[in-house]
Amino acid sequence: MARPNRQVLLREIPTGKLEQSHFDVRDGECGDPGDGEVLVKTRLLSIDAANRAWMQGATYRSALSGGDVMAGGGLAEVIESRADTLAPGDIVNAETGWQEYAVVPARQATKIDVKGALTNYLSVLGVTGLTAYLGLTEIGQPKPGETLLVSAAAGATGNVAGQVGRLLGCRVVGVVGSDDKGRILTERLGFDAYVNYKGGNLHKDLKAACPDGIDVFFDNTGGDILGAALFRMNQHGRIVCCGVVSQYDTSNPEPGPRGVPGLLITKRIRMEGFIVFDLFNRRDEALERLSGWVDRGDLVVLEDVFEGLDSAPHALVDLLAGGNVGKRMVRVS
Amino acid sequence: MARPNRQVLLREIPTGKLEQSHFDVRDGECGDPGDGEVLVKTRLLSIDAANRAWMQGATYRSALSGGDVMAGGGLAEVIESRADTLAPGDIVNAETGWQEYAVVPARQATKIDVKGALTNYLSVLGVTGLTAYLGLTEIGQPKPGETLLVSAAAGATGNVAGQVGRLLGCRVVGVVGSDDKGRILTERLGFDAYVNYKGGNLHKDLKAACPDGIDVFFDNTGGDILGAALFRMNQHGRIVCCGVVSQYDTSNPEPGPRGVPGLLITKRIRMEGFIVFDLFNRRDEALERLSGWVDRGDLVVLEDVFEGLDSAPHALVDLLAGGNVGKRMVRVS
Numbered sequence: 001m002a003r004p005n006r007q008v009l010l011r012e013i014p015t016g017k018l019e020q021s022h023f024d025v026r027d028g029e030c031g032d033p034g035d036g037e038v039l040v041k042t043r044l045l046s047i048d049a050a051n052r053a054w055m056q057g058a059t060y061r062s063a064l065s066g067g068d069v070m071a072g073g074g075l076a077e078v079i080e081s082r083a084d085t086l087a088p089g090d091i092v093n094a095e096t097g098w099q100e101y102a103v104v105p106a107r108q109a110t111k112i113d114v115k116g117a118l119t120n121y122l123s124v125l126g127v128t129g130l131t132a133y134l135g136l137t138e139i140g141q142p143k144p145g146e147t148l149l150v151s152a153a154a155g156a157t158g159n160v161a162g163q164v165g166r167l168l169g170c171r172v173v174g175v176v177g178s179d180d181k182g183r184i185l186t187e188r189l190g191f192d193a194y195v196n197y198k199g200g201n202l203h204k205d206l207k208a209a210c211p212d213g214i215d216v217f218f219d220n221t222g223g224d225i226l227g228a229a230l231f232r233m234n235q236h237g238r239i240v241c242c243g244v245v246s247q248y249d250t251s252n253p254e255p256g257p258r259g260v261p262g263l264l265i266t267k268r269i270r271m272e273g274f275i276v277f278d279l280f281n282r283r284d285e286a287l288e289r290l291s292g293w294v295d296r297g298d299l300v301v302l303e304d305v306f307e308g309l310d311s312a313p314h315a316l317v318d319l320l321a322g323g324n325v326g327k328r329m330v331r332v333s
Numbered sequence: 334m335a336r337p338n339r340q341v342l343l344r345e346i347p348t349g350k351l352e353q354s355h356f357d358v359r360d361g362e363c364g365d366p367g368d369g370e371v372l373v374k375t376r377l378l379s380i381d382a383a384n385r386a387w388m389q390g391a392t393y394r395s396a397l398s399g400g401d402v403m404a405g406g407g408l409a410e411v412i413e414s415r416a417d418t419l420a421p422g423d424i425v426n427a428e429t430g431w432q433e434y435a436v437v438p439a440r441q442a443t444k445i446d447v448k449g450a451l452t453n454y455l456s457v458l459g460v461t462g463l464t465a466y467l468g469l470t471e472i473g474q475p476k477p478g479e480t481l482l483v484s485a486a487a488g489a490t491g492n493v494a495g496q497v498g499r500l501l502g503c504r505v506v507g508v509v510g511s512d513d514k515g516r517i518l519t520e521r522l523g524f525d526a527y528v529n530y531k532g533g534n535l536h537k538d539l540k541a542a543c544p545d546g547i548d549v550f551f552d553n554t555g556g557d558i559l560g561a562a563l564f565r566m567n568q569h570g571r572i573v574c575c576g577v578v579s580q581y582d583t584s585n586p587e588p589g590p591r592g593v594p595g596l597l598i599t600k601r602i603r604m605e606g607f608i609v610f611d612l613f614n615r616r617d618e619a620l621e622r623l624s625g626w627v628d629r630g631d632l633v634v635l636e637d638v639f640e641g642l643d644s645a646p647h648a649l650v651d652l653l654a655g656g657n658v659g660k661r662m663v664r665v666s
Contacts, residue, residue: 222595264604
């Protein structure tokens with residue numbers, strides 16, 4: 001039985017900045033699940049800079065093509081199951097695409113044991129929170145008293161990375177694109193300082209905010225911010241390469257920072273990229289610590305929810321322009 | 334008693350390429366050692382790209398100034414000692430500067446127990462050999478069967494890094510600036526293949542020489558070669574940042590490679606700089622393995638000796654132009 005299904009399509013691959021006009025919204029259909037599949041109803045879509053990166057070519061997943069249902073995922077409710085492992089009513093993490101209903105293989109749908117707000121399972125207890133905790137601890141290895149710099153620090157991953165650094169005893173400095181965001185960090189999330197990279201004095205402001213240099217840099221942006229941070233890194237510093245949001249929304253990425261590899265050598269810096277799934281052997285530990293901190297009120301949950309599937313294109317375009325504060329998502333149902 | 338002392342001075346800090354005209358040779362004098370000092374006679378000067386890097390500003394040592402005796406060091410013989418630890422006739426590793434005689438603090442002169450050719454203690458059993466062995470094993474962590482790429486592979490450090498990789502079971506590919514150098518690698522040193530980066534098809538040639546990708550890149554050059562190698566790195570690859578010879582001979586270094594940090598993330602690459610002295614806790618192990626390989630003929634010693642102190646400026650300028658094959662040094666006495 002074909003079921004009416006609201007869908008957002010990627011009309012064409014953008015060559016420059018992504019705009020809402022690159023998307024189409026249509027009333028489509030959804031088929032029935034086959035053996036081993038489930039029919040799910042999308043509840044919350046995760047909106048991430050990675051959605052844009054997928055349009056640039058193969059990353060850790062295959063590239064998107066124009067005309068496809070926009071790739072993405074989030075939390076969904078099982079409506080009909082043809083697999084033993086899942087039953088109607090289960091909440092799963094799945095790649096639904098940007099649509100109301102989807103048929104997905106049961107083994108690609110991870111059941112979530114929801115204990116609190118559903119949104120938390122896309123933010124601090126979801127991939128972004130795990131990325132922050134596992135990337136920071138595994139690659140960054142911060143020690144109490146060290147200075148941790150976080151870029152895109154008001155973003156979904158950055159705000160958690162900074163707060164985890166604070167809870168592990170670091171002095172934490174966030175790089176953001178506005179003073180409003182900066183004040184959220186220092187006034188609500190316990191960051192020690194912030195730098196507004198649009199302030200026109202990135203090098204000077206970074207020096208003022210990090211008088212003892214930078215020991216760990218949790219980098220979500222790359223580009224000029226990475227370039228400036230390299231000059232402030234301390235010897236034996238570590239750079240956690242988590243994202244390159246400065247370079248996603250273009251088809252002509254900038255050259256890399258001048259300090260690579262020269263400053264890596266003179267300062268003995270380790271710079272390392274990771275994908276959170278590689279670190280999932282420590283997933284349970286991470287969730288236990290994160291949920292403990294949330295339950296005790298030590299870790300502030302910062303979420304940014306848009307309402308309705310049709311708002312998804314705007315939610316992504318605006319995120320790429322730096323509009324989000326915390327984890328952005330779209331409530332579909 | 335002032336002693337006649339031939340000296341090479343750095344006349345001025347170069348703003349572009351280093352030339353012989355940036356140096357002056359003069360007949361100067363050398364004073365007497367004070368308490369805790371030794372008077373040494375320079376035997377062999379080590380000629381390294383790092384000599385040029387010191388002119389660019391503070392690195393792991395302070396920057397040079399115009400008018401100074403050119404900084405550098407190598408192996409020297411103690412002539413007169415005012416320290417308990419050293420006696421006339423001892424051979425030491427010391428920072429003599431580019432001159433026939435020098436007075437140096439005894440605690441900065443490391444006594445060498447010479448067992449074979451003196452030159453070996455600047456090449457495979459000296460800092461360059463240790464840099465190759467320790468950097469490759471500690472940072473690169475090569476596994477048998479993996480592909481190791483080495484840049485400046487006919488150079489002092491590169492040729493040893495490649496041979497060590499071969500002895501550890503890797504498939505080894507060298508990047509060089511001429512086919513003559515490449516043939517030395519494959520015909521004399523046991524490299525599996527080479528790429529001439531001046532051949533005009535760096536990306537294509539690298540792909541052909543590394544059909545299974547690159548697992549470990551021991552990088553002495555940075556710049557375009559690093560940029561090209563990043564695209565061929567395998568997942569979880571490691572880049573040993575050992576030198577940036579492509580950027581030393583200029584006062585206007587190029588931007589960094591475009592793949593940083595994007596490719597570090599999608600490929601989960603670790604990129605790490607080091608200074609060999611940080612790894613000296615493993616110095617004895619390194620020397621034991623290196624000298625064992627040399628004694629058994631498994632590791633070919635590649636040396637490139639200029640005669641006479643006055644040849645030092647030419648030896649350095651020519652090294653920066655890629656003229657050396659193996660470890661370049663100047664025999665002073």
